[in-house]
Amino acid sequence: MTSTIQRDRTTWLAYAMLAFYAYCLNSLGPLTPFLKSELDISYSVSSLHFTAFAIGIIGAGLGGHLLIERFGRDRTLWLGAFGMSVGALLLLIGRDPLLTIGSSFVMGLVGSLILAIVPAALTDRHGERRAVALSEANLLAAIVSTAAPLLIGWFARSALGWRFGLGLVAFAPVVMFLLLRQGSAAAPGASHPESERTQGSLPGLYWVYWAAMVLGVAIEFCMVFWSADFLENVRALSKADAAQAVSLFFVGMIAGRLLGSRLVLRFSTRTVVIGSLVIAGLGFGLYWVAPGVALALIGLLLTGLGVASLYPLIMSLAIGAAGPHVVQASARATLASGVAISILPLVLGRIADGVGIAWAYGVVALLIVATLAIVGLVRADGRA
Numbered sequence: 001m002t003s004t005i006q007r008d009r010t011t012w013l014a015y016a017m018l019a020f021y022a023y024c025l026n027s028l029g030p031l032t033p034f035l036k037s038e039l040d041i042s043y044s045v046s047s048l049h050f051t052a053f054a055i056g057i058i059g060a061g062l063g064g065h066l067l068i069e070r071f072g073r074d075r076t077l078w079l080g081a082f083g084m085s086v087g088a089l090l091l092l093i094g095r096d097p098l099l100t101i102g103s104s105f106v107m108g109l110v111g112s113l114i115l116a117i118v119p120a121a122l123t124d125r126h127g128e129r130r131a132v133a134l135s136e137a138n139l140l141a142a143i144v145s146t147a148a149p150l151l152i153g154w155f156a157r158s159a160l161g162w163r164f165g166l167g168l169v170a171f172a173p174v175v176m177f178l179l180l181r182q183g184s185a186a187a188p189g190a191s192h193p194e195s196e197r198t199q200g201s202l203p204g205l206y207w208v209y210w211a212a213m214v215l216g217v218a219i220e221f222c223m224v225f226w227s228a229d230f231l232e233n234v235r236a237l238s239k240a241d242a243a244q245a246v247s248l249f250f251v252g253m254i255a256g257r258l259l260g261s262r263l264v265l266r267f268s269t270r271t272v273v274i275g276s277l278v279i280a281g282l283g284f285g286l287y288w289v290a291p292g293v294a295l296a297l298i299g300l301l302l303t304g305l306g307v308a309s310l311y312p313l314i315m316s317l318a319i320g321a322a323g324p325h326v327v328q329a330s331a332r333a334t335l336a337s338g339v340a341i342s343i344l345p346l347v348l349g350r351i352a353d354g355v356g357i358a359w360a361y362g363v364v365a366l367l368i369v370a371t372l373a374i375v376g377l378v379r380a381d382g383r384a
Contacts, residue, residue: 022141030149054342056108061335064116081173083110088170120330131316135261209318216310218344225345252304260309280306
Protein backbone atom coordinates (compact mmCIF):
# COMPACT_ATOMS: atom_id res chain seq x y z
CA MET A 1 0.00 0.00 0.00
CA THR A 2 2.16 2.83 -1.25
CA SER A 3 -0.23 5.25 -2.93
CA THR A 4 -2.09 7.95 -1.04
CA ILE A 5 -5.85 8.31 -0.77
CA GLN A 6 -8.22 10.36 -2.91
CA ARG A 7 -9.80 13.08 -0.77
CA ASP A 8 -13.19 13.86 -2.25
CA ARG A 9 -15.91 16.12 -0.87
CA THR A 10 -17.21 13.42 1.45
CA THR A 11 -13.73 12.89 2.89
CA TRP A 12 -13.28 16.57 3.61
CA LEU A 13 -16.74 16.74 5.19
CA ALA A 14 -15.84 13.84 7.49
CA TYR A 15 -12.54 15.53 8.39
CA ALA A 16 -14.29 18.85 9.11
CA MET A 17 -16.99 17.20 11.21
CA LEU A 18 -14.46 15.40 13.40
CA ALA A 19 -12.43 18.60 13.81
CA PHE A 20 -15.58 20.49 14.84
CA TYR A 21 -16.39 17.78 17.39
CA ALA A 22 -12.85 17.83 18.79
CA TYR A 23 -12.89 21.61 19.19
CA CYS A 24 -16.15 21.54 21.14
CA LEU A 25 -14.99 18.67 23.35
CA ASN A 26 -11.67 20.32 24.15
CA SER A 27 -13.35 23.66 24.86
CA LEU A 28 -14.92 22.31 28.05
CA GLY A 29 -11.67 22.38 30.01
CA PRO A 30 -10.75 26.01 29.24
CA LEU A 31 -14.38 27.10 29.72
CA THR A 32 -14.81 25.49 33.13
CA PRO A 33 -12.94 28.14 35.20
CA PHE A 34 -15.12 30.87 33.69
CA LEU A 35 -18.32 28.91 34.37
CA LYS A 36 -17.14 28.14 37.90
CA SER A 37 -16.56 31.83 38.60
CA GLU A 38 -19.74 33.17 37.01
CA LEU A 39 -22.06 30.49 38.41
CA ASP A 40 -20.27 30.44 41.79
CA ILE A 41 -20.03 26.65 41.87
CA SER A 42 -17.53 24.24 43.45
CA TYR A 43 -14.82 22.23 41.74
CA SER A 44 -16.93 19.10 42.11
CA VAL A 45 -19.96 20.65 40.45
CA SER A 46 -17.92 22.25 37.68
CA SER A 47 -16.29 18.89 36.90
CA LEU A 48 -19.75 17.46 36.22
CA HIS A 49 -19.77 19.30 32.87
CA PHE A 50 -17.15 16.91 31.49
CA THR A 51 -18.70 13.91 33.24
CA ALA A 52 -22.06 14.72 31.64
CA PHE A 53 -20.41 14.97 28.22
CA ALA A 54 -18.75 11.56 28.72
CA ILE A 55 -22.05 9.96 29.78
CA GLY A 56 -23.56 11.41 26.61
CA ILE A 57 -20.82 9.73 24.57
CA ILE A 58 -21.75 6.40 26.16
CA GLY A 59 -25.39 6.99 25.23
CA ALA A 60 -24.46 7.70 21.63
CA GLY A 61 -22.32 4.57 21.57
CA LEU A 62 -25.18 2.41 22.83
CA GLY A 63 -27.97 3.79 20.67
CA GLY A 64 -26.41 5.75 17.83
CA HIS A 65 -26.61 2.86 15.37
CA LEU A 66 -30.40 2.71 15.88
CA LEU A 67 -30.77 6.31 14.72
CA ILE A 68 -28.50 5.62 11.76
CA GLU A 69 -30.64 2.61 10.81
CA ARG A 70 -33.79 4.72 11.11
CA PHE A 71 -32.70 7.90 9.34
CA GLY A 72 -29.52 7.01 7.42
CA ARG A 73 -26.00 8.32 7.92
CA ASP A 74 -26.45 11.59 6.08
CA ARG A 75 -29.36 12.89 8.13
CA THR A 76 -27.96 11.53 11.38
CA LEU A 77 -24.59 13.18 10.73
CA TRP A 78 -26.21 16.59 10.36
CA LEU A 79 -28.40 15.91 13.40
CA GLY A 80 -25.21 15.33 15.36
CA ALA A 81 -23.56 18.48 14.05
CA PHE A 82 -26.47 20.82 14.66
CA GLY A 83 -27.25 19.10 17.97
CA MET A 84 -23.70 19.86 19.08
CA SER A 85 -24.22 23.49 18.06
CA VAL A 86 -27.47 23.83 19.99
CA GLY A 87 -25.92 22.24 23.07
CA ALA A 88 -22.91 24.57 22.87
CA LEU A 89 -25.10 27.67 22.59
CA LEU A 90 -27.28 26.54 25.51
CA LEU A 91 -24.12 26.04 27.54
CA LEU A 92 -23.01 29.59 26.79
CA ILE A 93 -26.32 31.27 27.62
CA GLY A 94 -27.01 29.15 30.71
CA ARG A 95 -27.08 30.93 34.05
CA ASP A 96 -27.75 27.87 36.17
CA PRO A 97 -25.51 24.81 36.61
CA LEU A 98 -28.39 22.45 35.89
CA LEU A 99 -28.77 24.03 32.45
CA THR A 100 -25.05 24.17 31.67
CA ILE A 101 -24.44 20.59 32.83
CA GLY A 102 -27.51 19.43 30.90
CA SER A 103 -26.19 21.25 27.84
CA SER A 104 -22.90 19.38 28.15
CA PHE A 105 -24.85 16.13 28.21
CA VAL A 106 -26.70 17.14 25.02
CA MET A 107 -23.38 17.95 23.36
CA GLY A 108 -22.04 14.53 24.28
CA LEU A 109 -25.20 12.58 23.44
CA VAL A 110 -26.23 14.19 20.16
CA GLY A 111 -22.86 15.55 19.05
CA SER A 112 -21.20 12.17 19.43
CA LEU A 113 -23.31 10.85 16.57
CA ILE A 114 -20.51 12.42 14.54
CA LEU A 115 -18.09 9.92 16.11
CA ALA A 116 -20.43 7.07 15.26
CA ILE A 117 -20.63 8.01 11.57
CA VAL A 118 -17.27 9.44 10.49
CA PRO A 119 -15.30 6.16 10.81
CA ALA A 120 -17.97 4.25 8.88
CA ALA A 121 -18.07 6.90 6.17
CA LEU A 122 -14.30 6.95 5.75
CA THR A 123 -14.18 3.16 5.76
CA ASP A 124 -16.73 2.97 2.95
CA ARG A 125 -14.94 5.64 0.95
CA HIS A 126 -11.40 4.34 1.35
CA GLY A 127 -11.66 0.63 2.11
CA GLU A 128 -8.24 -0.86 2.86
CA ARG A 129 -6.79 2.65 3.11
CA ARG A 130 -9.18 3.54 5.94
CA ALA A 131 -6.25 3.65 8.40
CA VAL A 132 -4.73 6.53 6.41
CA ALA A 133 -8.03 8.43 6.26
CA LEU A 134 -8.76 7.88 9.96
CA SER A 135 -5.24 9.00 10.89
CA GLU A 136 -5.55 12.15 8.78
CA ALA A 137 -8.97 12.94 10.24
CA ASN A 138 -7.64 12.60 13.78
CA LEU A 139 -4.55 14.63 12.88
CA LEU A 140 -6.73 17.54 11.81
CA ALA A 141 -8.84 17.08 14.94
CA ALA A 142 -5.71 17.25 17.11
CA ILE A 143 -4.54 20.45 15.41
CA VAL A 144 -7.94 22.09 15.82
CA SER A 145 -8.13 20.93 19.45
CA THR A 146 -5.00 22.90 20.32
CA ALA A 147 -6.74 26.03 19.06
CA ALA A 148 -9.59 25.75 21.58
CA PRO A 149 -7.76 26.94 24.72
CA LEU A 150 -5.81 29.51 22.72
CA LEU A 151 -8.91 31.11 21.18
CA ILE A 152 -10.94 31.02 24.38
CA GLY A 153 -8.07 32.64 26.27
CA TRP A 154 -7.59 35.25 23.54
CA PHE A 155 -11.28 36.17 23.39
CA ALA A 156 -11.42 36.28 27.21
CA ARG A 157 -8.91 39.12 27.09
CA SER A 158 -10.87 40.96 24.41
CA ALA A 159 -14.08 42.95 24.54
CA LEU A 160 -15.95 40.03 22.96
CA GLY A 161 -15.50 37.81 26.02
CA TRP A 162 -14.68 34.13 26.53
CA ARG A 163 -18.04 32.91 25.22
CA PHE A 164 -17.09 34.02 21.72
CA GLY A 165 -14.37 31.35 21.61
CA LEU A 166 -16.99 28.59 21.47
CA GLY A 167 -19.97 30.58 20.21
CA LEU A 168 -18.28 31.46 16.92
CA VAL A 169 -17.33 27.83 16.22
CA ALA A 170 -20.86 26.67 17.11
CA PHE A 171 -21.98 27.99 13.73
CA ALA A 172 -19.41 25.91 11.83
CA PRO A 173 -22.04 23.29 10.76
CA VAL A 174 -23.87 26.03 8.88
CA VAL A 175 -20.72 26.78 6.90
CA MET A 176 -20.08 23.08 6.30
CA PHE A 177 -23.65 22.57 5.13
CA LEU A 178 -23.36 25.40 2.62
CA LEU A 179 -19.92 24.44 1.30
CA LEU A 180 -19.77 20.65 1.55
CA ARG A 181 -23.31 19.28 1.71
CA GLN A 182 -24.12 19.27 -2.00
CA GLY A 183 -23.13 15.99 -3.62
CA SER A 184 -21.46 14.65 -0.51
CA ALA A 185 -23.57 12.06 1.21
CA ALA A 186 -21.89 10.79 4.32
CA ALA A 187 -21.17 7.50 2.61
CA PRO A 188 -22.39 5.48 -0.37
CA GLY A 189 -26.05 4.77 0.24
CA ALA A 190 -26.11 7.07 3.24
CA SER A 191 -29.39 8.66 2.26
CA HIS A 192 -31.14 5.28 2.36
CA PRO A 193 -31.66 4.06 5.93
CA GLU A 194 -32.36 0.52 4.77
CA SER A 195 -28.78 0.26 3.49
CA GLU A 196 -27.51 0.65 7.09
CA ARG A 197 -29.23 -2.44 8.50
CA THR A 198 -27.10 -5.46 9.21
CA GLN A 199 -27.95 -8.78 10.81
CA GLY A 200 -26.03 -10.63 13.47
CA SER A 201 -23.58 -9.57 16.16
CA LEU A 202 -20.07 -8.24 16.02
CA PRO A 203 -17.37 -10.95 15.98
CA GLY A 204 -15.17 -11.72 18.97
CA LEU A 205 -12.07 -10.25 17.33
CA TYR A 206 -13.83 -6.88 17.13
CA TRP A 207 -14.31 -6.90 20.91
CA VAL A 208 -10.66 -7.78 21.45
CA TYR A 209 -9.71 -4.62 19.57
CA TRP A 210 -12.53 -2.72 21.30
CA ALA A 211 -10.93 -3.49 24.66
CA ALA A 212 -7.59 -2.23 23.32
CA MET A 213 -9.36 0.91 22.10
CA VAL A 214 -10.76 1.60 25.58
CA LEU A 215 -7.28 1.29 27.08
CA GLY A 216 -5.70 3.46 24.36
CA VAL A 217 -8.20 6.29 24.90
CA ALA A 218 -7.75 5.95 28.66
CA ILE A 219 -3.98 6.44 28.31
CA GLU A 220 -4.53 9.62 26.32
CA PHE A 221 -7.01 11.20 28.71
CA CYS A 222 -5.18 10.17 31.87
CA MET A 223 -2.26 12.14 30.46
CA VAL A 224 -4.44 15.10 29.44
CA PHE A 225 -6.28 15.27 32.79
CA TRP A 226 -3.42 14.78 35.24
CA SER A 227 -0.14 15.85 33.61
CA ALA A 228 -0.27 19.42 34.93
CA ASP A 229 -0.89 18.17 38.47
CA PHE A 230 1.95 15.63 38.19
CA LEU A 231 4.42 18.20 36.88
CA GLU A 232 3.50 20.64 39.63
CA ASN A 233 3.52 18.24 42.58
CA VAL A 234 6.20 15.72 41.52
CA ARG A 235 8.46 17.70 39.19
CA ALA A 236 8.12 20.93 41.23
CA LEU A 237 7.09 23.21 38.37
CA SER A 238 4.96 26.24 39.10
CA LYS A 239 1.25 25.93 38.38
CA ALA A 240 1.53 28.16 35.31
CA ASP A 241 4.63 26.40 33.98
CA ALA A 242 3.05 22.98 34.54
CA ALA A 243 -0.09 23.99 32.64
CA GLN A 244 1.94 25.30 29.73
CA ALA A 245 4.19 22.23 29.69
CA VAL A 246 1.18 20.01 28.92
CA SER A 247 1.23 21.56 25.44
CA LEU A 248 4.26 19.33 24.76
CA PHE A 249 1.95 16.32 24.94
CA PHE A 250 -0.33 17.88 22.31
CA VAL A 251 2.64 18.76 20.10
CA GLY A 252 3.66 15.11 20.30
CA MET A 253 0.09 14.08 19.44
CA ILE A 254 0.06 16.22 16.30
CA ALA A 255 3.46 14.93 15.18
CA GLY A 256 2.46 11.35 15.97
CA ARG A 257 -0.74 11.47 13.96
CA LEU A 258 1.05 13.01 11.01
CA LEU A 259 3.74 10.33 11.21
CA GLY A 260 1.22 7.56 11.74
CA SER A 261 -0.80 8.52 8.68
CA ARG A 262 2.36 8.13 6.59
CA LEU A 263 3.68 4.95 8.22
CA VAL A 264 0.51 2.96 7.53
CA LEU A 265 1.22 3.47 3.83
CA ARG A 266 4.38 1.39 4.23
CA PHE A 267 3.70 -0.94 7.16
CA SER A 268 0.74 -2.92 8.47
CA THR A 269 -1.60 -1.08 10.85
CA ARG A 270 -0.90 -3.62 13.60
CA THR A 271 2.85 -3.07 13.27
CA VAL A 272 2.45 0.70 13.57
CA VAL A 273 0.25 0.29 16.65
CA ILE A 274 2.83 -1.93 18.36
CA GLY A 275 5.61 0.52 17.50
CA SER A 276 3.51 3.40 18.85
CA LEU A 277 2.96 1.58 22.13
CA VAL A 278 6.69 0.96 22.49
CA ILE A 279 7.40 4.67 21.96
CA ALA A 280 4.63 5.61 24.40
CA GLY A 281 6.06 3.22 26.98
CA LEU A 282 9.59 4.56 26.67
CA GLY A 283 8.36 8.14 26.77
CA PHE A 284 6.18 7.53 29.80
CA GLY A 285 9.08 5.86 31.59
CA LEU A 286 11.14 9.04 31.17
CA TYR A 287 8.21 11.23 32.20
CA TRP A 288 7.37 9.16 35.27
CA VAL A 289 10.64 8.05 36.85
CA ALA A 290 13.63 9.70 35.12
CA PRO A 291 15.44 12.31 37.26
CA GLY A 292 15.25 15.94 36.23
CA VAL A 293 12.60 18.15 34.71
CA ALA A 294 14.17 18.18 31.24
CA LEU A 295 13.95 14.38 30.87
CA ALA A 296 10.40 14.44 32.18
CA LEU A 297 9.36 16.98 29.55
CA ILE A 298 11.10 15.01 26.80
CA GLY A 299 9.21 11.97 28.05
CA LEU A 300 5.92 13.86 27.95
CA LEU A 301 6.56 14.79 24.32
CA LEU A 302 7.46 11.20 23.40
CA THR A 303 4.40 9.87 25.20
CA GLY A 304 2.19 12.12 23.09
CA LEU A 305 4.05 10.96 19.98
CA GLY A 306 3.36 7.31 20.83
CA VAL A 307 -0.20 7.70 22.07
CA ALA A 308 -1.31 9.79 19.08
CA SER A 309 -2.11 6.99 16.64
CA LEU A 310 -3.56 4.47 19.08
CA TYR A 311 -7.21 5.50 18.81
CA PRO A 312 -7.51 5.90 15.01
CA LEU A 313 -5.38 2.86 14.16
CA ILE A 314 -6.88 0.47 16.70
CA MET A 315 -10.30 1.64 15.53
CA SER A 316 -9.26 0.81 11.97
CA LEU A 317 -8.28 -2.69 13.09
CA ALA A 318 -11.58 -3.10 14.93
CA ILE A 319 -13.68 -1.97 11.99
CA GLY A 320 -11.71 -4.23 9.71
CA ALA A 321 -12.55 -7.14 12.01
CA ALA A 322 -16.26 -6.26 12.02
CA GLY A 323 -16.95 -7.53 8.50
CA PRO A 324 -20.24 -6.11 7.14
CA HIS A 325 -21.23 -4.57 10.48
CA VAL A 326 -19.43 -1.28 9.84
CA VAL A 327 -22.10 1.05 11.25
CA GLN A 328 -22.58 -0.98 14.42
CA ALA A 329 -18.80 -1.25 14.84
CA SER A 330 -18.35 2.50 14.44
CA ALA A 331 -21.06 3.23 17.02
CA ARG A 332 -19.55 0.80 19.52
CA ALA A 333 -16.17 2.49 19.00
CA THR A 334 -17.84 5.67 20.26
CA LEU A 335 -18.96 3.74 23.32
CA ALA A 336 -15.32 2.78 23.93
CA SER A 337 -14.37 6.45 24.07
CA GLY A 338 -17.15 7.27 26.52
CA VAL A 339 -16.26 4.39 28.83
CA ALA A 340 -12.57 5.30 28.82
CA ILE A 341 -13.06 9.03 29.37
CA SER A 342 -15.69 8.66 32.09
CA ILE A 343 -13.98 5.97 34.17
CA LEU A 344 -10.19 5.63 33.92
CA PRO A 345 -9.08 9.25 34.62
CA LEU A 346 -11.41 9.29 37.63
CA VAL A 347 -9.93 6.01 38.85
CA LEU A 348 -6.45 7.51 38.64
CA GLY A 349 -7.64 10.58 40.53
CA ARG A 350 -9.22 8.46 43.26
CA ILE A 351 -5.99 6.47 43.66
CA ALA A 352 -4.02 9.73 43.78
CA ASP A 353 -6.18 10.90 46.70
CA GLY A 354 -5.01 7.84 48.61
CA VAL A 355 -1.35 7.37 47.67
CA GLY A 356 -0.38 10.53 45.80
CA ILE A 357 -0.18 11.37 42.10
CA ALA A 358 3.32 9.91 41.64
CA TRP A 359 2.28 6.36 42.58
CA ALA A 360 -1.16 6.73 41.01
CA TYR A 361 0.39 7.43 37.62
CA GLY A 362 1.50 3.81 37.60
CA VAL A 363 -2.02 3.19 36.25
CA VAL A 364 -0.86 4.61 32.92
CA ALA A 365 2.10 2.23 32.79
CA LEU A 366 -0.29 -0.70 33.37
CA LEU A 367 -2.60 0.57 30.64
CA ILE A 368 0.26 0.73 28.14
CA VAL A 369 1.41 -2.79 28.98
CA ALA A 370 -2.16 -4.15 28.82
CA THR A 371 -2.81 -2.54 25.44
CA LEU A 372 0.43 -3.93 24.06
CA ALA A 373 -0.48 -7.38 25.38
CA ILE A 374 -3.92 -7.33 23.75
CA VAL A 375 -2.68 -6.16 20.34
CA GLY A 376 0.29 -8.51 20.55
CA LEU A 377 -1.95 -11.50 21.19
CA VAL A 378 -3.65 -10.97 17.83
CA ARG A 379 -1.63 -12.76 15.18
CA ALA A 380 -0.66 -11.07 11.94
CA ASP A 381 -3.44 -13.01 10.17
CA GLY A 382 -6.00 -11.30 12.36
CA ARG A 383 -6.77 -14.16 14.75
CA ALA A 384 -6.76 -13.83 18.50
